[in-house]
Amino acid sequence: MMNVQDGLTLLFDTREDKLQDLIQLLNKLSENIEANDLMPFGKMKKIHFARWVMMDATHDVDGNPIPAHLLFESDYDGDEAEHINEMLDVGLPGFIKIFRTCKGFPEKENVTREEVLVFINSHNAPKTGLFIGAWGRSVEQIKQEKELYYAVEDYLDANREALITKSPLEIRNKVREYVWSKDEFAWSKVPPGKRSFKQNFQYYGYLAFLVCCAIILLPFLLIMVITALIMLRRREMKEPATDHHLDKSKVSLLQKHEKFNLQNQFSAVGNIKPGTFRLRFLKKTLWMINRVSRYVFNKGKLATIPSIHFARWVFLDDHKRLIFISNYDGTSDQYLTDFVNKQPAPMSAIFCHMMDFPKTKWLVLEGARDMKGFVAWARKKQIPSQVWYSAYKDITVKNIIANTNVRMGLYGSISDKKAQQWLNLL
Amino acid sequence: MVTLAKKEIQGLILRGYSNLPNAIYLLLQITNVENAKKWLAEIGDQITDGDTKPRENAMNIAFTLEGMKKLGLSKNALKTFSGEFEEGMSTEHKQLMFGDYGKSDPKNWAWGGPHCPEVHVMLMLYTDTNERLETFKKVVIERINAAGITILEKIDTCRPDNEKEHFGFKDGISQPFLAELSEKGPADDPIAIGEFILGYKNEYGQYTDSPSILPSEDPANLFPVEPETNNKDFGANGSYLVFRQLGQDVKAFWDFAYENSKDKNGNYIHEEAVKLASKMVGRWPSGTSLVDSPEKDDPSMCDKNDFLYHTQDPQGLGCPYGAHVRRNHPRDCLEGIPKESSFITRKHRLLRRGRSFGAPVAKSMNPQDILKTNDTAPSGARGLNFICFNADLARQFEFIQNIWINNPKFQSLTDELDPLVANPLGRGNNNETNSFSIQEKPFRKRLQNLPMFVHTMGGAYFFMPSISAVKYLAS
Numbered sequence: 001m002m003n004v005q006d007g008l009t010l011l012f013d014t015r016e017d018k019l020q021d022l023i024q025l026l027n028k029l030s031e032n033i034e035a036n037d038l039m040p041f042g043k044m045k046k047i048h049f050a051r052w053v054m055m056d057a058t059h060d061v062d063g064n065p066i067p068a069h070l071l072f073e074s075d076y077d078g079d080e081a082e083h084i085n086e087m088l089d090v091g092l093p094g095f096i097k098i099f100r101t102c103k104g105f106p107e108k109e110n111v112t113r114e115e116v117l118v119f120i121n122s123h124n125a126p127k128t129g130l131f132i133g134a135w136g137r138s139v140e141q142i143k144q145e146k147e148l149y150y151a152v153e154d155y156l157d158a159n160r161e162a163l164i165t166k167s168p169l170e171i172r173n174k175v176r177e178y179v180w181s182k183d184e185f186a187w188s189k190v191p192p193g194k195r196s197f198k199q200n201f202q203y204y205g206y207l208a209f210l211v212c213c214a215i216i217l218l219p220f221l222l223i224m225v226i227t228a229l230i231m232l233r234r235r236e237m238k239e240p241a242t243d244h245h246l247d248k249s250k251v252s253l254l255q256k257h258e259k260f261n262l263q264n265q266f267s268a269v270g271n272i273k274p275g276t277f278r279l280r281f282l283k284k285t286l287w288m289i290n291r292v293s294r295y296v297f298n299k300g301k302l303a304t305i306p307s308i309h310f311a312r313w314v315f316l317d318d319h320k321r322l323i324f325i326s327n328y329d330g331t332s333d334q335y336l337t338d339f340v341n342k343q344p345a346p347m348s349a350i351f352c353h354m355m356d357f358p359k360t361k362w363l364v365l366e367g368a369r370d371m372k373g374f375v376a377w378a379r380k381k382q383i384p385s386q387v388w389y390s391a392y393k394d395i396t397v398k399n400i401i402a403n404t405n406v407r408m409g410l411y412g413s414i415s416d417k418k419a420q421q422w423l424n425l426l
Numbered sequence: 427m428v429t430l431a432k433k434e435i436q437g438l439i440l441r442g443y444s445n446l447p448n449a450i451y452l453l454l455q456i457t458n459v460e461n462a463k464k465w466l467a468e469i470g471d472q473i474t475d476g477d478t479k480p481r482e483n484a485m486n487i488a489f490t491l492e493g494m495k496k497l498g499l500s501k502n503a504l505k506t507f508s509g510e511f512e513e514g515m516s517t518e519h520k521q522l523m524f525g526d527y528g529k530s531d532p533k534n535w536a537w538g539g540p541h542c543p544e545v546h547v548m549l550m551l552y553t554d555t556n557e558r559l560e561t562f563k564k565v566v567i568e569r570i571n572a573a574g575i576t577i578l579e580k581i582d583t584c585r586p587d588n589e590k591e592h593f594g595f596k597d598g599i600s601q602p603f604l605a606e607l608s609e610k611g612p613a614d615d616p617i618a619i620g621e622f623i624l625g626y627k628n629e630y631g632q633y634t635d636s637p638s639i640l641p642s643e644d645p646a647n648l649f650p651v652e653p654e655t656n657n658k659d660f661g662a663n664g665s666y667l668v669f670r671q672l673g674q675d676v677k678a679f680w681d682f683a684y685e686n687s688k689d690k691n692g693n694y695i696h697e698e699a700v701k702l703a704s705k706m707v708g709r710w711p712s713g714t715s716l717v718d719s720p721e722k723d724d725p726s727m728c729d730k731n732d733f734l735y736h737t738q739d740p741q742g743l744g745c746p747y748g749a750h751v752r753r754n755h756p757r758d759c760l761e762g763i764p765k766e767s768s769f770i771t772r773k774h775r776l777l778r779r780g781r782s783f784g785a786p787v788a789k790s791m792n793p794q795d796i797l798k799t800n801d802t803a804p805s806g807a808r809g810l811n812f813i814c815f816n817a818d819l820a821r822q823f824e825f826i827q828n829i830w831i832n833n834p835k836f837q838s839l840t841d842e843l844d845p846l847v848a849n850p851l852g853r854g855n856n857n858e859t860n861s862f863s864i865q866e867k868p869f870r871k872r873l874q875n876l877p878m879f880v881h882t883m884g885g886a887y888f889f890m891p892s893i894s895a896v897k898y899l900a901s
């Protein structure tokens with residue numbers, strides 16, 4: 001069976017009187033993220049990425065106060081309940097300590113695991129749009145395939161003289177013989193889980209369902225989309241131009257949090273434009289992205305951006321705000337320019353419903369194409385993560401996909417030509 | 427195509443001065459501001475602009491942020507320079523981005539590092555003959571001394587006739603094509619001039635953020651109005667200048683090439699060593715691209731620059747994916763989508779204006795001669811004064827240095843950095859191995875543990891203002 005990944009978002013209100021405690025706690029976690037004694041993420045085998053983010057109190061578009069929040073997010077394998085359980089298995093003391101700084105948590109000496117679980121479940125934010133760069137691969141698979149890849153490369157180096165005169169197919173068979181003779185790669189004798197019958201049924205059945213609906217509803221859909229676009233255009237025209245001013249000191253502060261350079265995280269939060277129209281439009285768009293993303297974006301690219309591991313949109317505060325959370329390869333500078341260079345249209349289609357986004361025209365034109373405006377907007381909305389965990393800091397999305405392809409080349413009998421193509425991966 | 431205010435733009439931005447092979451860069455520190463301003467006003471008239479091609483000598487000037495502060499540019503104005511410029515080149519964050527660790531650590535720099543005296547001004551002198559440089563230099567230095575300005579460094583340069591850099595490869599071939607500077611008219615899609623000069627539209631059809639002053643600070647009306655803010659565009663016709671003084675370990679480079687191309691009996695094979703070295707560069711010593719001539723050097727194509735990677739060499743069998751020139755300007759080969767790739771790489775170009783320094787190991791710059799010569803010069807005796815212009819430091823120079831040169835996961839590669847110029851220490855965490863693979867059939871050859879061939883000896887970001895802005899700073 002193919003592994004399923006999903007995202008969990010928990011949102012809490014923080015207690016002002018415990019703010020310092022919280023900051024200290026998060027700092028402590030951050031210092032030794034893998035193996036601290038409160039919440040050792042390294043021991044949670046199902047987590048790809050996780051973060052704790054403190055969000056300051058602010059105001060909604062109408063000027064009503066929004067309290068300070070603490071947000072937890074994780075991208076995990078398998079079943080959500082199991083994932084939460086695993087986190088509690090190793091991180092219960094940490095969760096309790098952190099939750100003591102949040103509103104609504106039982107204020108007594110001994111809190112039971114059950115109570116913590118209830119607290120978590122009652123703060124679970126509903127899922128909205130999710131994007132996954134490397135579909136179906138579990139943390140374990142990603143790590144194993146990385147080791148396999150290195151073993152194959154090293155084998156080629158060590159045996160270059162003997163192999164270089166052989167045909168591509170012979171070389172591939174030699175490599176396979178070697179890898180499969182090793183105990184640590186015994187797992188690789190079996191191909192990764194394919195979609196089970198049930199999963200296949202769901203996958204293709206749902207696709208068929210979507211296509212049928214689209215065909216049947218086509219006239220209706222067209223009219224709706226056109227009407228919605230016209231309504232949108234009227235609103236777009238009324239909106240003022242946004243400013244291009246980049247807050248340099250904030251950027252340098254944010255960049256100081258980027259310690260790894262190979263992978264980084266991005267969180268941006270902001271108010272949705274007033275009125276129900278924008279919100280409804282956004283909900284529909286995210287709904288659609290969620291439906292079609294596994295069919296359209298399943299090559300590891302969020303619309304040709306090949307560097308995003310996970311990305312997510314979640315509504316906060318009674319749908320007044322939207323947060324965008326992602327884990328990606330490279331630096332934030334590169335990440336933001338990638339959006340503008342490669343896919344301004346989808347970015348505009350989603351983010352134009354948020355306050356201060358550069359003016360769009362017909363939903364997808366202008367908007368994110370305005371390089372200066374987009375970067376200034378994104379930096380304005382961006383917030384730092386106090387704690388950030390990645391299960392595999394040194395692997396890019398491209399690596400993950402390439403490593404799987406290297407493994408897949410081991411199976412079955414293939415032609416000499418295919419074997420050459422396989423060797424080109426190395 | 428737009429009309430350039432060539433009289434306003436300093437000459438070095440528009441020209442490489444290849445007819446003026448002798449040059450020296452003076453790094454200066456201002457102590458007495460009054461005198462320095464007088465001095466600046468005097469030499470302000472002699473700064474070479476871009477309008478006429480200089481025949482005998484040229485002089486250009488650039489300032490650090492500290493320099494402009496010292497000269498009294500207002501706080502407001504200083505804040506409008508880009509964040510990258512303000513941060514400089516030697517912070518911890520930049521160290522991580524550029525790979526300046528170990529020998530390249532800014533703490534060890536000769537200038538521009540955290541422990542070095544503040545550089546304020548760089549004066550760049552160019553002449554046709556060596557004698558003229560000597561007299562020119564003498565006059566200029568006398569005046570500098572008279573104004574009480576401290577000369578921190580005199581950085582010599584050398585420019586061999588064959589235009590080779592110290593490893594023995596022809597340099598300065600590929601530059602962005604700028605319609606405004608071309609006499610013959612565009613052969614291919616020109617790059618927007620605003621990528622290199624402020625005050626003109628860039629590749630996004632926008633004006634890159636430019637330093638500005640308040641209207642009240644410009645009584646003489648020297649600068650154009652910035653449409654968005656109504657401020658005066660102090661940066662118009664200027665450009666950010668990146669200077670990194672890079673030491674080259676020529677012996678180490680060729681030793682590595684010979685050692686890793688020996689035959690079965692352990693003998694050096696000259697042709698193979700040259701080939702391996704060329705694979706690292708991506709061009710042959712003559713300058714001919716490995717894409718155009720994969721098997722051997724063919725000097726007849728040495729200046730040919732209209733080649734493409736994905737179209738002509740998609741598997742890297744000629745020019746490896748990781749070669750210096752393929753990394754630094756991937757042309758059509760990013761993501762395997764040529765059109766998108768060209769669209770993107772246009773946004774990451776540099777106008778290179780650097781020159782070598784130090785005496786060549788062998789005058790001919792021929793690898794065989796280099797190997798034969800017993801070179802006793804200390805490390806740092808020769809290298810490249812890497813100088814380039816760009817309008818957006820983050821998107822151009824820093825992007826290239828960080829995301830292309832110093833990225834172990836560049837494209838589809840794993841644990842490889844730029845084989846020629848990257849620091850093998852990478853981003854400082856030593857779990858990265860620095861290898862270089864050469865695509866071949868049936869499978870790639872991989873060289874492990876490349877040593878350090880190039881190290882950073884000093885560096886800083888400068889701003890090269892327009893002629894009017896120089897006068898403004900002097901007033």
Ligand code: HEM
Pocket residue numbers: 213217221224225228276277280281284285288
């Ligand atoms: C299967 C496809 C769809 C169905 C069945 C559907 C159904 C509806 C219904 C029943 C309404 C009115 C109730 C409400 O406002 O919530 C509505 C409103 C709306 N729909 Fe759709 N819709 C579909 C697809 C889309 C798409 C693809 C978009 C554009 C991205 C879209 C944009 C909107 C907007 C903006 C409104 C709000 C109009 C207003 O504020 O008056 N819808 N839709």
Ligand code: HEM
Pocket residue numbers: 591592593595596597598599600601672673674707709750751752754755776809810812823826827831846847880
């Ligand atoms: C000592 C250090 C360096 C040496 C010896 C060196 C050498 C060379 C050589 C031989 C070429 C080929 C000639 C040409 O295409 O013009 C070249 C091209 C180039 N180098 Fe370097 N380089 C050095 C440092 C750098 C640095 C630090 C950067 C950028 C941050 C850089 C960026 C480029 C670019 C952009 C090209 C042109 C590629 C193209 O357009 O095809 N180089 N270099």
